[in-house]
Amino acid sequence: MTAAGGRYDAAVTGIGMVTPAGLGTAASWDRIKSANGTAAQRVPALSGIPADIGCWIPGFDPAATVGKRKAWRLDRSSQFAVAAAAEALADAGLDPAAWDGARVGVVLGSGIGGAATWEKQHNVLLGQGSEKVSALLIPMLAVNMSAGYVAMEFGARGPNFVTATACASGSTAVGAARELLRGGHCDVVITGGAEACLVPSIISGFQQMGALSVRRGEPTAASRPFDVDRDGFVPAEGAAVLILERPESARARGARVRAHVSGYGASADAYNATAPEPSGAGAELALRAALKDAGVDPRSVDHVNAHGTSTPLNDLMEARLIRRVLGDRPAVTSVKGVTGHSLGASGAVEAAVAVLTVEQGIIPPTANLDSQDPEIDLDVVTKEARPADVEVVVSHSFGFGGQNAVVLLTRP
Amino acid sequence: MSSTYDRLVGLLTKGFGVEADEVAPENTFEDLELDSLALVELTLAAQEEFGIPLTDDDLHAKNTMTEAAGVLDAKQVTVR
Numbered sequence: 001m002t003a004a005g006g007r008y009d010a011a012v013t014g015i016g017m018v019t020p021a022g023l024g025t026a027a028s029w030d031r032i033k034s035a036n037g038t039a040a041q042r043v044p045a046l047s048g049i050p051a052d053i054g055c056w057i058p059g060f061d062p063a064a065t066v067g068k069r070k071a072w073r074l075d076r077s078s079q080f081a082v083a084a085a086a087e088a089l090a091d092a093g094l095d096p097a098a099w100d101g102a103r104v105g106v107v108l109g110s111g112i113g114g115a116a117t118w119e120k121q122h123n124v125l126l127g128q129g130s131e132k133v134s135a136l137l138i139p140m141l142a143v144n145m146s147a148g149y150v151a152m153e154f155g156a157r158g159p160n161f162v163t164a165t166a167c168a169s170g171s172t173a174v175g176a177a178r179e180l181l182r183g184g185h186c187d188v189v190i191t192g193g194a195e196a197c198l199v200p201s202i203i204s205g206f207q208q209m210g211a212l213s214v215r216r217g218e219p220t221a222a223s224r225p226f227d228v229d230r231d232g233f234v235p236a237e238g239a240a241v242l243i244l245e246r247p248e249s250a251r252a253r254g255a256r257v258r259a260h261v262s263g264y265g266a267s268a269d270a271y272n273a274t275a276p277e278p279s280g281a282g283a284e285l286a287l288r289a290a291l292k293d294a295g296v297d298p299r300s301v302d303h304v305n306a307h308g309t310s311t312p313l314n315d316l317m318e319a320r321l322i323r324r325v326l327g328d329r330p331a332v333t334s335v336k337g338v339t340g341h342s343l344g345a346s347g348a349v350e351a352a353v354a355v356l357t358v359e360q361g362i363i364p365p366t367a368n369l370d371s372q373d374p375e376i377d378l379d380v381v382t383k384e385a386r387p388a389d390v391e392v393v394v395s396h397s398f399g400f401g402g403q404n405a406v407v408l409l410t411r412p
Numbered sequence: 413m414s415s416t417y418d419r420l421v422g423l424l425t426k427g428f429g430v431e432a433d434e435v436a437p438e439n440t441f442e443d444l445e446l447d448s449l450a451l452v453e454l455t456l457a458a459q460e461e462f463g464i465p466l467t468d469d470d471l472h473a474k475n476t477m478t479e480a481a482g483v484l485d486a487k488q489v490t491v492r
Contacts, residue, residue, distance in 0.1 A: 063429070067429070068430075068431070069428070069429040069430065069444070069445045070429065070445070072427065072428060072429045073450070132456060134448045134453060134456075135452035135453055136449055136450075139449070214467055340422060409487035
């Protein structure tokens, strides 16, 4: 719908989450509000490497969603995507048996794709030879397959793709999904992100870059966004899915509109493969584009759901950006203190949290923020969830490659 | 039932999401939702399980479990 001032709102009518904080949206949200970190040492899938702390999802049963006969054919990342989509569709009250599937799109973000499948089959190649490599390697590892399997599972025959902008992928997906509604290409878009790359090769790569926290003796304290003692991110897995529709069609079918996606902005740092441009000039382009897209004055943003990875460079750059563009008004939080950094899924997880914040008037706290970095001059919510009247929230995501995506949500 | 049949069912339950009590001798692979790519996987698993050479042409989606066990038995005889 085009609101006053030409703004285009996409209605969020459903949420699904499979995160280290919980199986399902309710469990994830409760744990995120508790500021109780989920990182664990000796993650089974990381056995044998020093950097074996991560936020993983024990107890996830893929057969519960896709059935036992199909589950083995999907990489863990696609299993997460299908499970989160199933919850989101049920939450939205949409029945895939009754819809016009040609009008339903799927846009998911993923940084890496089927990492566990790739690593396992590479080991088969080296150990047993080419003729033993799985015929399912390609459909399990390709980065587009999460969206493909969601389409197959629910009969969504509209536009279907995966966005890959590293740690911004989930936010990029939400922005692209809104464009499919705005352009009239779809009536419903299943959007979000999924990632499952807690495997030795990938995590060793992050470790060798110096991107990970080395606080291995106390894993639940390792992810500490904006804290003066932060030393890197904690890798995570998971998925989140939002259902987007036009507000008028959502209301016409009696759906609950939980928030609007009212703005989106994207940019590139064009600076460095992994380090953010320190002044935040690149990220600022994305933030200002999102504000302009939504027709929102920077001084009326109530809350920032930050990228807040707990790396020294990101958090400082982001804090300066927020202060410079939005001033000292917004309450800031990073849920990565609880969830860790689920890379290509993180933007979707955080957009889902932002929807819940708008809907329920609760800003979850930043876990482990014991001593705020004195260079970070922001109102960061810590220790306890804060009740707040949030009309406008921006959710930042900044990816390797210098790829930035900002989603702006409003209260309907 | 032959032990080959039981071992074939064992492979299906171990790696292919099929419950043992869902399989009957007259079921085809297709009935059990195994398509051509899944049969390539099963062929690899069966080569390892039975220690026999198999090609992608040996097992077909329309084969019943009895027929497939027969194919595997014949290959084992050849190997011996």
